Amino acid sequence: MSETNTAGQHTIDRVVLIGYRGQLGSALLASLGDQRSVLALDYPEIDMTRPAIIEQVCDFRPQVVINAAAWTDVDGAEEKQDACYAVNVLGVKHLATACQRSGAALLHVSTNEVFPGQPGRFYREWDTTGARSGVYARSKEAAEKLVTTMLGGRFYIARTAWLYNNGGNNFISKIIAAADKHGELRVVADEFGSPTYAPDLAAAIVQLIDSGHFGIYHLTNSGYCTRHQWAVELLHQAGRSDVPVTPISSAEWYRRTTPPPHAIILNTAAAVLGIQLRSWQAALAAYFEQERSS
Numbered sequence: 037m038s039e040t041n042t043a044g045q046h047t048i049d050r051v052v053l054i055g056y057r058g059q060l061g062s063a064l065l066a067s068l069g070d071q072r073s074v075l076a077l078d079y080p081e082i083d084m085t086r087p088a089i090i091e092q093v094c095d096f097r098p099q100v101v102i103n104a105a106a107w108t109d110v111d112g113a114e115e116k117q118d119a120c121y122a123v124n125v126l127g128v129k130h131l132a133t134a135c136q137r138s139g140a141a142l143l144h145v146s147t148n149e150v151f152p153g154q155p156g157r158f159y160r161e162w163d164t165t166g167a168r169s170g171v172y173a174r175s176k177e178a179a180e181k182l183v184t185t186m187l188g189g190r191f192y193i194a195r196t197a198w199l200y201n202n203g204g205n206n207f208i209s210k211i212i213a214a215a216d217k218h219g220e221l222r223v224v225a226d227e228f229g230s231p232t233y234a235p236d237l238a239a240a241i242v243q244l245i246d247s248g249h250f251g252i253y254h255l256t257n258s259g260y261c262t263r264h265q266w267a268v269e270l271l272h273q274a275g276r277s278d279v280p281v282t283p284i285s286s287a288e289w290y291r292r293t294t295p296p297p298h299a300i301i302l303n304t305a306a307a308v309l310g311i312q313l314r315s316w317q318a319a320l321a322a323y324f325e326q327e328r329s330s
Contacts, residue, residue: 051074052140098140102241106124125175132186141191142191149176194255200231202330226262233257267281
């Protein structure tokens with residue numbers, strides 16, 4: 037079911053991809069290419085919160101299951117806690133069970149928000165988690181613990197941050213829309229992270245599953261910035277440098293949750309395997325190039 041390539045890696049040729057319509061899922065579907073057998077599933081055709089998904093996955097006899105699906109409405113999770121946990125924890129339990137029964141490995145996509153984000157801290161793969169920012173973060177931390185407990189080492193956890201893709205409703209599209217509407221912006225300047233372009237993350241994930249090196253990985257575009265710095269750069273690249281962007285504190289911008297202020301995750305483990313992502317500024321340029329071409 038697999039073959040060894042010239043780099044000594046094992047090519048995975050039977051993959052179940054959960055959440056193929058999302059920002060990351062669509063990029064993964066493209067990165068997996070047409071040389072593999074891929075079963076791509078998403079809601080409403082499947083409901084990962086129901087046990088029926090276990091049989092659906094097992095019937096395909098995959099080598100790897102990639103879970104790119106999640107409840108990602110961070111603020112909405114505070115009001116719909118049960119729904120968030122159903123997708124982000126119970127759904128992951130069903131996928132882990134399917135992997136147990138079929139002998140497949142699970143690649144589970146997680147988040148930098150599993151860390152508390154203490155100011156000045158930079159987090160590596162082996163650092164202790166401690167989600168504090170709300171229901172969403174705690175559900176993702178719970179899912180990680182479930183995966184590590186159930187799968188006995190046959191798993192990949194890929195943590196990422198500030199994900200965006202072309203055509204999605206994301207920070208970039210919201211900032212540009214707000215700039216065009218109001219002519220000026222106020223953006224938080226004390227929350228730090230690493231903007232991550234979904235096609236870059238998808239390519240790294242495919243490299244990872246082909247490597248056969250299980251474990252926990254941090255995969256973001258390299259470098260980091262504040263939300264304010266990201267907004268200024270993206271407006272510059274979008275040809276809107278004339279829009280004034282006032283830096284404000286997170287306390288001045290009401291949210292139902294408080295994101296971790298400095299949850300910057302460093303790529304240590306994947307870099308050893310030769311898996312590194314370009315700078316967030318270069319990735320942003322690629323995003324706008326794609327926007328212009330389409």
